[in-house]
Amino acid sequence: MLALATLRHRWVSLLGTFAALTLGVALISSTLLVYLSAAPRIPDRYAGTAVYVQNTGTPWSPEVVRALTARLGGVSGVTGVVPARSFYAQLVRDGRPVGRPDPDDPQGHSWSTAGLAPYPLRAGTAPTRDGDVVLGRSLGLAPGSVVTVLTAAGPATCTVTGTVDGPGLYVSDAAAERLAGAVRLLGVRTAPGVDLAAIRAAAGPAQVITGDDRATALEEAGDTRTRSIGAQLLTSLVTFGGFVSVFVVASTFALAANQRRREFGLLRAIGATPRQIRRILYGEAIGVGMVAAGFGALLGVMAAPALGAVLVDGGFEPPGFTTRILAGPPALAYFAGLVVAVLGAGSTARRAGRAAPIEALREAEVDERPMSRARWICGALSTATGAAIAVCTPSAQAENLITLSMLAAMALITGLTLLAPAFVPGVVRVVTWPLGRLAAATVTLVREGSIAAVRRTAATAAPVFVTVGLATLVLGQVATMSAHDLGAGVIRAExxxxxxxxxxxxxxxxxxxxxxxxxxxxxxxxxxxxxxxxxxxxxxxxxxxxxxxxxxxxxxxxxxxxxxxxxxxxxxxxxxxxxxxxxxxxxxxxxxxxxxxxxxxxxxxxxxxxxxxxxxxxxxxxxxxxxxxxxxxxxxxxxxVAGLGATAVPARDHRSARAAREDALTGVFTTLLIVLCAGYTTIAIVNTLVMATTGRARDFTVLRLSGATVGQVLRTVAAETTMVVGIGAALGLAVALAALAGVRAGVSQAVGAPVELILPAAGLTTVLAACLVAALTASLVPAWLAARHR
Known part of the structure; x- marks a missing residue:
């Protein structure tokens, strides 16, 4: 009951926690829905046939294909066996190739393969001679049209003989046999009640695929790769969101508990036990978590289809992907939100439970013991772990550089945030020392106030620390790795x-x-x-x-x-x-x-x-x-090379096909992470500074009674906020540079030459400016409201 009562009176201080939990649960719910929806699916051109025979080893030779086709065709109930032949082909319209340029998703097929979908003719006739081609109706070309088709040999002039509903280009079986490589898949058309055991016996060592197994076995390699990349992105988003959620919740609860030391001391003085104090804070966390998690789960369900569409547009999911709404992911996200709330309040509840009754008599906000033994140990371990990961990053594979650098940054951010009360006073003294000779009251108030309330200073710098650190890391990773094409090869030419x-x-x-x-x-x-x-x-x-x-x-x-x-x-x-x-x-x-x-x-x-x-x-x-x-x-x-699907560029501007695809995917990845980072940390900055500034209303009253004007009070608050933002930004840059040093070394090893660490100045300036504007707004507005009354 006491926890609910405190929630009613302190709901404003918990708005940041509520927003962070809501966003985190919504993220988990929506990403889980998209992740579980991204299951393998049967390509449309194979969906109409129930049985397939697939070779997973050495390719079949033409002689083996003919012998296997004859054996399968002799099984009772088998009405036809179709070798699935596919090859590279692209239609050229207005001088440009049409369709997705994916080597793992060939657009050219033999005409008999169209029957596996099935794709019956909608107009015209089937291709029977070299130069005949059947196209999808969506291209808008009528039978009789003359078109140019690119193949591995070069451009060829073809005549459209017919159209079908499905995508792709279909040529005669004889032409496809010359254009395609080996056959690895046979479609087996069957009558109802066919004996699958007889088909397996005729197939020999080849694999017989039926039912739902067709989706996993027959999915295009390009779609499989795309789903894999999408899964990595979703995993990164959930990991990133979970980390920042716990960070924001823990920071908010810690600052709120620090401001309530006199309240906890009073409760202890009237007989409350440490366990009861902890129960109050855990009750508040669970109360906020239950409401926030409910809103977040509902928001995640509503946002999941939009997230799926963004991933399809960005190339993280294959075309045709749709998000399925299931009950499990929102429920799991809801309980995850409760766990995050409890974890975020855990250390604060334990520290609050140790409050002494003497705290009720405090007038000044002075942190006599800002660092507990557990905080020293956890901070040192996290920092050491982050440093160790950063040291190991250069020797990692190129595809693991981003993951390892992100882990290193998260560990370093956690460790330095825990250790911040130990070194923030020294940093404040160093920053304000050059101004100490001015003997200005503002400088003295900023310096002494920040040192005396070291927990408050560390808590307000932490959101800026996270924002700048993670934003610098992501922007630096993208700029450095994009500038050095790891897939372009090492041949030097003009x-x-x-x-x-x-x-x-x-x-x-x-x-x-x-x-x-x-x-x-x-x-x-x-x-x-x-x-x-x-x-x-x-x-x-x-x-x-x-x-x-x-x-x-x-x-x-x-x-x-x-x-x-x-x-x-x-x-x-x-x-x-x-x-x-x-x-x-x-x-x-x-x-x-x-x-x-x-x-x-x-x-x-x-x-x-x-x-x-x-x-x-x-x-x-x-x-x-x-x-x-x-x-x-x-x-x-x-x-x-004009008209041949090629162009020439200076060697310095060359981007391999893999690098070009990765650049596009990385752009979406970066945008999502930066938006997520900005959303979380803006919540944290605003909430933390509003709480910290509102809690200093008595300090502002004392300054006004001492003769300070409202403008002088606001200038003091602005100076302190700017200094805290500067400290958080400096720490964030230091952590990001430590993690990026491993990325730079890893890229250097991959390309076999020294590389330059690139930090986009425009992006970093925007992030720093946004942090400063948000921090000044969140601190000056409540300070003005508190200081305008004597």
Whole structure:
């Protein structure tokens, strides 16, 4: 009952806690709903067929496909077997490629594959000859239209023979067999009551997929990757939101409890036990948590569809994603809010329970013992943990740099916030020392007031500390990693020809480049000794002319380029040795004996190197990510590749396709984190300073009785607020720079060259200005209201 009574009288001081908990629960509820909705789904073009046979190992050769198709077709109840052939293809309209340039989501398919959806003809006829193509009706092209289609070989002129409801480009089965690589999937059309055991027996070692298993097995690799990135973002948002929620709630309760020391001392004087004091604070936390969590859970349900739409637009979820409303996530978020409230009030409740009756007689707000033993221990451990993570960050993989630096920053922020009462007095003395000689009353009041009420000073600096620290970290990560393309390769050249609206360069692009002036690497997958290895097609002369050139470790490159030869690059495991002949299975499923003629050290490509002509002969859909050109003008190159889905840029402006996608995703990621950070910390700054300033009404009354004007009181408050914001900003910058040092070192190792740590001045200035404006507004308004009356 006493906890409810205090809630009624102190509800204003708990508004910040209420807002922080509401936002945190809403975030958890909405992200969980989106996360659980992001389940694998069957691609539309496969949704109409109930049984599939899939190969998860070495690709099937054409002979194996024919034999397997015959065995499956002989099973009673099987009405048809369709090899699913897909390949790179893009329609060109108005000189620009149409569709999403994703190498893991090919748009070209064989016509028989359309029956797996099924996508029946809506107009025209099926493709039967080379140059025939069927398109989706959404493109607005009628049968008889002449169009240009880009493939891995280059542009081709095709005639639209028909239209279907689904997306994609469909060609005759004979044309698709030449354009596609190996078949890994067979669609099995069946009559009702078919014997699945007989199908499994006919499939042999291949995997038979039915029912809900189709979603997991058949989902496009691009959609799987997108969902994975989205899951990482959602996890980061929940982790970040939970951390700041606990931080804000704990800071708010700590400041409120510090201002109520006389109240707790009075309760102790009239017989309250420490347990009863703790029960009061826990009751307040649970009361606020129950209401705030309820509002937050409802708000999260309402916001989840909008969050899902933002993630789809940003590329964090595949097209067609929809958010499902479930009962579990809001309920879990509600209880999580209660846990956050209790955790945030925990340390404050324990400290308040130790209040002595003598506190009731205090008149001055002086912190005689601002640091408890537990606070020393937890602060030191958190700071040491953050420092250790920052030290280990440079040796981490590139994809883990952001996560580790974020963990380091969170640990350092927690540790330094706990230790703040120990070093804030020293910082205040250093900051105000240059002004001490002025003997001004404002300087003296600011310095002595901040040192005497060290908990208040630390609590008001903490939200600025978090805001500046996390904002600087996120902005610095994005700027530093975006400026140094980790996926662009290490080949040095004057100009780079890169894709423009396509997932890679076609052979037609490479044919128009001046011979002997460029280096192009065409990736493919190779299979040997039961293992998949990265393969790279390269012109043999490029190993010597590239900058840097390949360093021969053993063997000789003079024979490289002859049919059936390959080169080992990098650390390829045993049992490969120079001079051996090994069976290599290519993307088309054919196995060819290949002789190892040399082993080299070449950072541009790792794994098995083959002549590019060999790769093209066995992987007709392989694309080249970029071509590195020397000795040709930029204007000439752009003119040559115009209309081929490519462009030329100076080497310094080149961005790999992976980096371009990551830049777009990182932009959305950064925006969401900054908005979340700004929302939380604005709540914390305003709430903390309003509480701190309102609690000093008696101090302002004393100043007015001493002869100070309202303007002098406000100038004192403004000076103290500006100093506190400066201290919090300096600490935030120091923590962010410590975490970013590990990011810079990790990026330097990844690109093999020194890199510069980049801090966007405009973004940081905006964050600092916003913190200062919010802090001054939150402190001056209540100070003016309190000081205008004597």
């Amino acid at each position: 100009t780079v020809v890169q894709p423009a609206g396509t997932p890679g360069l076609s052979d037609a692009v490479l044919r128009v480049l001046p011979a002997g002036t460029f280096v192009a690497l065409t990736p493919t997958d190779l299979y040997t000794a039961g293992t998949t290895y990265p393969g790279t097609g390269v012109d043999p002369a490029a190993l010597a002319t590239a900058v840097p050139p390949a360093e021969v470790r053993s063997g000789a490159l003079r024979d490289f380029g002859a049919p059936g030869t390959l080169v080992l690059s990098g650390d390829v495991p045993a049992p490969f040795t120079v001079g051996d002949t090994i069976p290599v299975t290519f993307a088309d499923g054919r196995t060819v004996p290949m002789r190892i003629v040399a082993a080299v050290r070449w950072p541009a490509a790792q794994g098995l190197l083959l002549p590019r002509t060999t790769v093209r002969a066995h992987d007709p859909s392989a694309l080249t990510p970029a071509a590195y050109v020397d000795g040709a003008s930029l204007a000439t190159l752009r003119a040559k």
